[in-house]
Amino acid sequence: DLFYRQLPKVELHAHLNGSVSFSTIEKLVARKPHLNIEHGMTAIRSGQRRTLDESAVDYPEFHTLTTECISQMCFQVFKVIHQLVDTEEDILMVAKDVIREFAADGVKYLELRSTPRKEKTTGMTKRRYVETVIEAIRQCKNEGVDIEVRFLVAVDRRNGAEVAMETVKLAEDFMLSTGGLVVGLDLSGDPTVGHGRDFLPALQKAKNCGLKLSLHLSEVPSQADESELLLNIPPDRIGHGTFLHPEVGGSQSLVDKVRKHNTPLELCLTSNVKGQTVSSYSQHHFLYWYQMGHPSVICTDDKGVFCTDLSQEYQLAASTFNLSQEDMWTLSHKAIDCTFAPDLQQQLHQKWLELQPTLF
Ligand code: 5GP
Numbered sequence: 534d535l536f537y538r539q540l541p542k543v544e545l546h547a548h549l550n551g552s553v554s555f556s557t558i559e560k561l562v563a564r565k566p567h568l569n570i571e572h573g574m575t576a577i578r579s580g581q582r583r584t585l586d587e588s589a590v591d592y593p594e595f596h597t598l599t600t601e602c603i604s605q606m607c608f609q610v611f612k613v614i615h616q617l618v619d620t621e622e623d624i625l626m627v628a629k630d631v632i633r634e635f636a637a638d639g640v641k642y643l644e645l646r647s648t649p650r651k652e653k654t655t656g657m658t659k660r661r662y663v664e665t666v667i668e669a670i671r672q673c674k675n676e677g678v679d680i681e682v683r684f685l686v687a688v689d690r691r692n693g694a695e696v697a698m699e700t701v702k703l704a705e706d707f708m709l710s711t712g713g714l715v716v717g718l719d720l721s722g723d724p725t726v727g728h729g730r731d732f733l734p735a736l737q738k739a740k741n742c743g744l745k746l747s748l749h750l751s752e753v754p755s756q757a758d759e760s761e762l763l764l765n766i767p768p769d770r771i772g773h774g775t776f777l778h779p780e781v782g783g784s785q786s787l788v789d790k791v792r793k794h795n796t797p798l799e800l801c802l803t804s805n806v807k808g809q810t811v812s813s814y815s816q817h818h819f820l821y822w823y824q825m826g827h828p829s830v831i832c833t834d835d836k837g838v839f840c841t842d843l844s845q846e847y848q849l850a851a852s853t854f855n856l857s858q859e860d861m862w863t864l865s866h867k868a869i870d871c872t873f874a875p876d877l878q879q880q881l882h883q884k885w886l887e888l889q890p891t892l893f
Pocket of ligand 1: 646
């Protein structure tokens with residue numbers, strides 16, 4: 534729908550390597566034919582999520598998966614993409630393509646997040662990884678791409694507390710040396726691995742040095758203890774928060790904590806439905822928080838892996854929950870206040886007001 538494409542939008546939850554489009558994957562595959570990777574291994578198309586038999590067509594290695602751990606499939610997909618993206622040239626291309634694609638979809642402000650990766654075989658270091666993403670952001674700016682981009686350095690919980698602390702130091706260095714392009718820290722990675730308590734010192738340090746915190750929280754059931762701990766920090770935004778509220782096994786005390794700090798939620802409808810933590814679009818927790826008037830921002834998570842874009846996510850939310858174009862306008866406008874770039878907020882509000890008459 535043209536309205537949603539033209540609607541100016543803010544994207545706050547986008548993992549770089551999960552956002553790689555089909556056309557970029559094709560370019561990467563052509564660079565590395567020896568890997569024998571097909572597109573079916575880097576994306577989860579609609580229909581694939583329903584039965585294991587279906588997914589097994591494209592994912593022969595996942596034959597033995599049980600339904601309970603089908604969302605683990607998403608993490609297998611990232612392994613494949615990481616094989617394809619392992620040099621500085623790859624990172625530069627991927628980041629520039631992703632930024633241009635978000636801009637073409639009407640995103641005016643983008644916060645990208647990515648886990649710095651060291652690749653022994655190609656000599657890529659974590660520092661060069663971040664520098665290359667920053668270079669991509671600068672090049673897009675110089676080329677006049679109509680989008681403001683900021684970067685969150687991601688901590689993958691699978692790598693443990695020590696790496697988390699190193700990552701915070703790296704993020705702090707870049708926050709200072711990039712003049713504010715690096716604005717925060719993300720905690721992500723397989724939610725079933727490790728415990729949030731191990732990351733408290735690193736997260737606290739990040740917060741103390743001025744990095745904003747966006748934490749994946751209650752993404753899977755039975756994480757109430759961990760969420761309680763992490764919410765006490767408190768984070769500046771919450772990724773997913775699927776199982777926070779009492780109706781799905783969370784608790785009122787968790788909801789109260791989120792409400793007390795007015796912590797915005799980053800909500801990714803298609804990601805949660807395809808990842809099967811939410812049974813259908815209409816069951817998505819967007820409704821719970823939206824009805825309460827709580828700051829809720831619609832995001833894509835991994836637009837490449839889940840074959841979506843932000844316009845489509847806005848349109849899906851509108852059609853699923855019967856919201857008007859005006860409601861969706863307000864939603865995208867309010868998202869500006871949830872960004873980690875206070876210096877840009879006034880300018881973005883201005884942009885929204887200029888674009889409004891062309892929409893209605
Ligand atoms: P990258 O950090 O390499 O740019 O993007 C891929 C990584 O983002 C994955 O390896 C994973 O750590 C993280 N990620 C992407 N999507 C999700 C998600 O839905 N949930 C969690 N917890 N982590 C994710």
